[in-house]
Amino acid sequence: GESVGLHLPTLSVQEGDNSIINCAYSNSASDYFIWYKQESGKGPQFIIDIRSNMDKRQGQRVTVLLNKTVKHLSLQIAATQPGDSAVYFCAENKRAAGNKLTFGGGTRVLVKP
Amino acid sequence: EPEVTQTPSHQVTQMGQEVILRCVPISNHLYFYWYRQILGQKVEFLVSFYNNEISEKSEIFDDQFSVERPDGSNFTLKIRSTKLEDSAMYFCASGKMVSTEAFFGQGTRLTVV
Numbered sequence: 001g002e003s004v005g006l007h008l009p010t011l012s013v014q015e016g017d018n019s020i021i022n023c024a025y026s027n028s029a030s031d032y033f034i035w036y037k038q039e040s041g042k043g044p045q046f047i048i049d050i051r052s053n054m055d056k057r058q059g060q061r062v063t064v065l066l067n068k069t070v071k072h073l074s075l076q077i078a079a080t081q082p083g084d085s086a087v088y089f090c091a092e093n094k095r096a097a098g099n100k101l102t103f104g105g106g107t108r109v110l111v112k113p
Numbered sequence: 114e115p116e117v118t119q120t121p122s123h124q125v126t127q128m129g130q131e132v133i134l135r136c137v138p139i140s141n142h143l144y145f146y147w148y149r150q151i152l153g154q155k156v157e158f159l160v161s162f163y164n165n166e167i168s169e170k171s172e173i174f175d176d177q178f179s180v181e182r183p184d185g186s187n188f189t190l191k192i193r194s195t196k197l198e199d200s201a202m203y204f205c206a207s208g209k210m211v212s213t214e215a216f217f218g219q220g221t222r223l224t225v226v
Contacts, residue, residue, distance in 0.1 A: 034213045036156075043117075043204045043217030044156060089156065093213045098161035098169020099144060101215060105155045 010108045019077040021107050023090035026071060028052075030092035033066055034101065035075045039086045044103075047075070049093070077109075085111045115139045117218035119205050125224045126195055134190045134221045136205030145188045146206040146215060147180065149173070156204065162188065195225045 013019045025033070032051055036044040050057045050064045050073075057064050063076040073090050090104040118137045126132050138145050147159040160170040162180055179191045188207075192199055202222050206215040 032213045038156075041219070043206070043220050044215075045217065046214040049213040091156075091213075095211055098163075098167075099208070099211050100146070100158045100161055100169050100171075101148075101156075101213070102158060103148075103156040 009106075010110065012110045012112060013080050014112050015082060016079055019075075019080045019084070019109055021075045021077075021088050021090075021109065023073040023075075023104050024071060025073060025090070025092060025104075027092060027102075028068065028071065029094070030102075031095045032093040033064070033073050034091045034093060035062075035064060036089045036091055036101075036103070037084075037086045038089065038106070044089060047088075080109075080111050082111050082113065085109055117205055117207055117216050119203075119218035119221050121221060122219065123222045123224070125226060128197055128225055129194050132192050132195055132223065134192075134203050134205075134223070136188045136190070136207075136218055137186055138188055138205065138207030139209075139216055140186070142207035142209050142216070144208040144211065144215075145180075145182070146208075147190045148204045148206060148217075149201040150204065150220075151201045159190070159203075192223075195223075197225050199223060200225045 032049045034049040035047040038044045048059045061078045065074045087106045087108050089106045091101045120135045145162040150156045159174045161168045177193045181189050202220045204220045206217045208215045
């Protein structure tokens with residue numbers, strides 16, 4: 001069956017260093033792959049997405065990489081800041097299925113000062 | 114900045130009772146969603162709603178669940194007869210168009226006792 005999952009449950013990173021969060025997926029039929037951030041007590045917040053026919057997309061301090069050969073998605077955060085401490089979820093989107101998001105299990109990022 | 118608002122923030126109910134979770138999506142959005150997150154687990158899709166009808170629902174969204182957009186501003190999720198396993202954080206989300214960027218509310222924590 002389809003699944004979107006994460007390799008590491010917790011990532012500790014020093015402030016100013018780069019962070020890399022990984023995600024594996026098994027369903028190749030998704031239209032987009034997306035990263036969401038969830039801070040404590042809040043709902044998920046969109047960070048960046050990548051269309052399934054792309055392999056890299058950059059945003060402000062973030063880069064998403066998609067490797068369809070090994071069905072792997074990653075989020076790179078440059079110069080990690082204390083405000084980046086949160087749980088990060090990868091998700092997949094299917095436009096034809098009511099535009100629903102299927103979320104992975106989440107990785108907690110802890111930024112150490 | 115416009116945001117999705119949900120009420121109440123916390124609802125405690127007895128097993129077997131009906132609950133209605135309320136959401137006010139962002140005003141010019143056309144796509145509406147409910148997700149839930151059991152404590153410590155991933156965010157799960159429940160239902161998507163567009164043009165006054167359900168466009169997709171998950172296997173979780175059984176006959177005990179219903180959604181309604183009673184007026185131009187509210188979007189509600191009703192659980193007719195709550196079960197203990199319905200205890201979770203319920204998130205409402207909305208989007209302006211078919212997009213990966215769904216805007217989530219702060220959530221309603223439902224506790225069934």
